[in-house]
Amino acid sequence: MDKLDLLQGIARISVFISLLLAFFLFTVKTENKLANRLFAWFFIFSAIDLSGFFIDASTRLELNLEIFRATACLFGMPLFYLFVLAVCYSDFRLKWKHLAHAVPFVVVNLSFLPRIYLNDTDLDTFLPSLNRMPEIYFIQILIEFQYVFYIVSVFLILKKYREIYMENYANASTSTYKWLFQITCVFLAAHSIVALKNIIRYSGFREVFLWANVLVGSIALFITCWFIMKALKHPELFRGVNSKLKLTKDILPIENENTIEAKEHQDEAADVQISTLKQYMAEKEPFLDPSLTIQDLANQIDIPVRDLSVLINHKMDQHFFDFVNEYRIQKAMSILKDQSKSQLTVLEILYEVGFNSKSSFNTSFKKYTNLTPTAYRNAS
Known part of the structure; x- marks a missing residue:
């Protein structure tokens, strides 16, 4: 040929x-x-x-x-x-x-x-x-x-x-x-x-x-x-997002036009909202839902989704993705350290804390702890 x-x-x-x-x-x-x-x-x-x-x-x-x-x-x-x-x-x-x-x-x-x-x-x-x-x-x-x-x-x-x-x-x-x-x-x-x-x-x-x-x-x-x-x-x-969603950086220029006094008032209000948000995350644990979106969380804590986006992505300087995963990892860390739950496998734990992928869980866990879940459990 x-x-x-x-x-x-x-x-x-x-x-x-x-x-x-x-x-x-x-x-x-x-x-x-x-x-x-x-x-x-x-x-x-x-x-x-x-x-x-x-x-x-x-x-x-x-x-x-x-x-x-x-x-x-x-x-x-x-x-x-x-x-x-x-x-x-x-x-x-x-x-x-x-x-x-x-x-x-x-x-x-x-x-x-x-x-x-x-x-x-x-x-x-x-x-x-x-x-x-x-x-x-x-x-x-x-x-x-x-x-x-x-x-x-x-x-x-x-x-x-x-x-x-x-x-x-x-x-x-x-x-x-x-x-x-x-x-x-x-x-x-x-x-x-x-x-x-x-x-x-x-x-x-x-x-x-x-x-x-x-x-x-x-x-x-x-x-x-x-x-x-x-x-x-x-x-x-095939997992799409809504094209009408705006990035925080596209919202902020409008807010930057406010006066210094108004900004100070906004900062005080933001501190209160951050405290409320963290308390809600710790007590209600909405992050256990693997399909949680910022719209879902906004509805749960009764904050406009636009304000919550600015609060997390700008005031707290975190992506919503990282913000939620941090709570999931902390929850996973507590389970891995708990001797009474030593029979649980890493796969069972990742599903329990809101992840739906082993590779994503391992990547996020190592990002926050510099250890794999197994290595962290053995070191505890």
């Missing part, structure tokens, strides 16, 4: 698996249907892009269709960007304004009309000059700019999502953020190889270019299989 046959074989497998995963995402029952459908369309367009490795054009019409197919890659990153929004924000909905993401695809195909799609030159004469045409250079440069734009945008979305999550939720699982961050990093690394392959295209090293294509096809196959394994192993990854 030569390199071209190997490349076509890998591409066919990748296309099949991508379409199979898209079908699964369209049909699986889930609360976040929009995210699944956007991800399914991402895989469909990935399959369309990968099909170029084994499609040959022998007529002028087939060549035009092949070029049109190649431009479909401009939908990949916009779909991934919208997918990330749909996963991160539970209230995200598609709107007419999102059609703007299709503008590059439309612009490129309009630019191809005069000299490529409507060109009636003989195919044998036209093909050798195709890759050197300004329109082809244009789409390749546009793809690179588009990729950088969406990758940066996704990283910014994830940064804000993580901050909002930690300020408003106490669930110790941040698996959604980690997974999306991993995907984005993998895409960035994979596209770097694709960009290098495109540079090699014009170097004249045909053998190296063919091997680079084999590498790209193999990476695409690996990434698709990795997605399938992740989806099967972690079905809980």
Whole structure:
């Protein structure tokens, strides 16, 4: 089997698996249907892009269709960007304004009309000059700019999502953020190889270019299989936050306009609220609820959620996430030191104090004590 046959074989497998995963995402029952459908369309367009490795054009019409197919890659990153929004924000909905993401695809195909799609030159004469045409250079440069734009945008979305999550939720699982961050990093690394392959295209090293294509096809196959394994192993990854939630730093500038006297009064009131909050946490132990949110706690102690957010995240200089986990760890420490509860396993203790993940519990416990739970129990 030569390199071209190997490349076509890998591409066919990748296309099949991508379409199979898209079908699964369209049909699986889930609360976040929009995210699944956007991800399914991402895989469909990935399959369309990968099909170029084994499609040959022998007529002028087939060549035009092949070029049109190649431009479909401009939908990949916009779909991934919208997918990330749909996963991160539970209230995200598609709107007419999102059609703007299709503008590059439309612009490129309009630019191809005069000299490529409507060109009636003989195919044998036209093909050798195709890759050197300004329109082809244009789409390749546009793809690179588009990729950088969406990758940066996704990283910014994830940064804000993580901050909002930690300020408003106490669930110790941040698996959604980690997974999306991993995907984005993998895409960035994979596209770097694709960009290098495109540079090699014009170097004249045909053998190296063919091997680079084999590498790209193999990476695409690996990434698709990795997605399938992740989806099967972690079905809980779709956990969104409300996009209307504001970060504390976005609220504070309004409060900073108050007078010095008003600020002193606010500080006194904050001290009283902090004392009330700590007393409530110690006596009622709301942190034992693994799904506790800042809205839940605000309702319980009868403080507006906006004020409670400022109180914890600004006045106490802690994320809500860390604030609640500190109480959980203290509770776990007391249980681990209690000889009458020595029969309890670490797994039983972490569930009892409000955690729902062993890895998250171990990470948080070591953060506060510099010891693992087992080491702390043995040292007590």
